Amino acid sequence: MKTKAYIAGGLIAAVIIGWALVARHGKAEAEDEGHTAASGVPVAAVVKVERRDVGTPLTLAGAFKPFQDVDVHAKVAGYIKTIFVDVGTHVKEGQTLAVLEVPELVAELAGADAAVRRSKEEINRAQGDVERAKSAHIAAHAMYERLSQAAQQKAGLVAQQEVDDAQAKDLESEAQVSSAKAALNAAEQALAVAEATQKQYTALSGYTRITAPFTGVVTVRYADTGALIAAGTASSTQSMPVVRIAQISLLRLVLPIPESIAGTIRLGDPVKVHVQALNEDTVGKVSRFADALDPQTRTMETEIDFQNPDGRLLPGMYVAATVAQTGRKDVLTIPLEAVELSGNSDGTVLLLNGQNTLEERKVKLGLEGSTRIEVKSGLNEGDRVVIGSRSEFRNGMRVQPKDIDTTGPVNGSK
Numbered sequence: 001m002k003t004k005a006y007i008a009g010g011l012i013a014a015v016i017i018g019w020a021l022v023a024r025h026g027k028a029e030a031e032d033e034g035h036t037a038a039s040g041v042p043v044a045a046v047v048k049v050e051r052r053d054v055g056t057p058l059t060l061a062g063a064f065k066p067f068q069d070v071d072v073h074a075k076v077a078g079y080i081k082t083i084f085v086d087v088g089t090h091v092k093e094g095q096t097l098a099v100l101e102v103p104e105l106v107a108e109l110a111g112a113d114a115a116v117r118r119s120k121e122e123i124n125r126a127q128g129d130v131e132r133a134k135s136a137h138i139a140a141h142a143m144y145e146r147l148s149q150a151a152q153q154k155a156g157l158v159a160q161q162e163v164d165d166a167q168a169k170d171l172e173s174e175a176q177v178s179s180a181k182a183a184l185n186a187a188e189q190a191l192a193v194a195e196a197t198q199k200q201y202t203a204l205s206g207y208t209r210i211t212a213p214f215t216g217v218v219t220v221r222y223a224d225t226g227a228l229i230a231a232g233t234a235s236s237t238q239s240m241p242v243v244r245i246a247q248i249s250l251l252r253l254v255l256p257i258p259e260s261i262a263g264t265i266r267l268g269d270p271v272k273v274h275v276q277a278l279n280e281d282t283v284g285k286v287s288r289f290a291d292a293l294d295p296q297t298r299t300m301e302t303e304i305d306f307q308n309p310d311g312r313l314l315p316g317m318y319v320a321a322t323v324a325q326t327g328r329k330d331v332l333t334i335p336l337e338a339v340e341l342s343g344n345s346d347g348t349v350l351l352l353n354g355q356n357t358l359e360e361r362k363v364k365l366g367l368e369g370s371t372r373i374e375v376k377s378g379l380n381e382g383d384r385v386v387i388g389s390r391s392e393f394r395n396g397m398r399v400q401p402k403d404i405d406t407t408g409p410v411n412g413s414k
Helices: 002-036 103-153 160-206
Strands: 043-048 050-072 078-083 096-101 209-211 216-221 243-258 270-275 280-289 299-307 318-335 346-352 358-368 372-377 384-386 400-403
Touching (some): 043 346, 050 358, 103 160, 243 270, 270 299
Antiparallel strands (some): 043 384, 050 243, 050 318, 096 209, 216 243, 243 299, 280 299, 318 372
């Protein structure tokens, strides 16, 4: 019996101790609640209206493109005799890519060479004719001068007929000199024409060697040995290119800048680019822009150049480019969670007055950032507004404020 009494007494003591502990914990919670809601007054988290820089980074999607990317055509039509490159071949400017076989062009060049040689011979012959004509004219003129002087010195010594015949021969020989000079001039002109034709066919013969226009890599090979390639000079023919070459040591990123900030873009502006395939960030600078808006898209084409000496960046890689920060500096701002939007640029906030009473206040809103929004009117710097759950509070309610520190950079703010 005594044992049972001891057990019962122990249980009763344990119950009493547990009840005391529970009561004490409940009292402590009640005291804590008294700090947060003394006399039934709810606690409201409030923040001050502060001047900040607010803005939103402009991020555009894009893809790298080769700085230069061209299809290499043949200047003359012919069969591919030899092709030296394939897809992935790195080439240098001026390097021979392929050689064409054009038999008829060889024959035309040979004919042009022969025409030049013939014209030079004609010039040599015409020069001889000029010299002979000059000699004959000198002799005829001397004969005429002697007979004329003799006839003047003594009348009747020389018949007038002889003097007239000598004068006629003098004039005839002078005309022959002029004719020989004209023939020489014609031969020289014929030589110029023949040499021009020779240069033309020589240049066309040089085009049988297809060379790289710049340093790059072959990305497409369109033709093989023996393929007939049409001349890529006539727009009416669908000429097939030989290869496609891209310059990848320097890439360009083309971005459509919206009308809203097109006027703020300047040469040299930094552009942060995130390369998704490599999960890397790189920075480029604005290299050029159109300085005009596309009437269809209302955007301005802007290009950023990226050096790519090691070839890690590949044409076609997608990127997310942060072009600019569209924002305002040193403006009144409040956290987004403090505003209840009621229109495009209107909203309401719960303002805490000097008597710790809430007042519903209409505000005019401006630029919105990721965490804060500009207040154009309705609030002053230093005012305190409620953040958090707006459903717990109403206009005219008295609250106990709990200030929340929101200092620290937000959106590049100060």
